[in-house]
Amino acid sequence: MEVVAVPSLPKQLHLYTAADEVINSLLDLRLEKWxxxxxxxxxxxxxxLDPWYIVGPVVKGFGRDSKVLGIPTANLSTKGYSDLLSEHPAGVYFDWAGLSARGVFKMVMSIGWNPYFNNKEKTIEPWLLHDFNEDFYGEELRLVIVGYIRPEANFPSLESLVAKIHEDRRVAERALDLPLYSSFKNDSYLRSS
Incomplete structure (x- = not known):
């Protein structure tokens, strides 16, 4: 018998040493591996995924995405989203993002603990796949999350983390062009204010 464990408590992997594999959620189960x-x-x-929605003002994060990683994220506060965050496992998602005064953009997003940086709190870190000339702190950001790419992971180096984030971007950009996902670009939720 082989055992795959899905811990109910985040960051408690050390409790499952007898399992053959420990995954964050059933979304991460790869049957072909077995x-x-x-x-x-x-x-x-x-x-x-069945679409799910998040809205909130863009807030300052830890300041490492732009400065350390070279990847400017539009962080959202997790206040008011504890139930939603507990329903969705830590990982990399993709979606459409609406900024009322700027338009609708493709996006890839990390929700989780960022194990490379050992965060103490779960975060919501969207990366709008567009080059902006200025920041937009305080502006309302509306998200329609439509798909999942991979589980959250730790990396042996900053370079490998950055490379994986750029790979996630390529996956999200290609996927959001597929009819399955592209139709959500017109979701009225993205243009509400």
Missing amino acids: GLPPFEDWVEGTLP
């Missing part, structure tokens, strides 16, 4: 046929739900490296 000699079984893979799930057929995956579409070009992404898992479609």
Whole structure:
């Protein structure tokens, strides 16, 4: 018998040493790793989700995304989202992002603990895949999350973390062009104010 554990408490992996594999959620179960046929739900490296929604003003984060990683994120406060964050496992998602005065943009987003930086709190860190000339702290950001890419992971180096984030960007950009996901660009939620 082989055992795959899905801990109910985040950051408690040390409690599951007898398991053959420990994953964050069933979204991360790869049947082919265990000699079984893979799930057929995956579409070009992404898992479609029933859309879920987040809205809030853009807030200052830890300041490491732009400065340390070279990846400017539009962080959102987690206040008021504890139930939603507990429903969705830590990982990398992609979606459409609406800024009322600027338009709708493709986005890739990390929700989680950022193990490389050992965060103490779960964060919401969207990266709008567009070059902006200025920041937009305080502006309302509306998200329609439509798909999942991968579980949160730790990395042996900053370079490997940055490379993986850029790979996530490429996956999200390609996926959001697929009809399955592109139709959500017109979701009225993105343009509400």
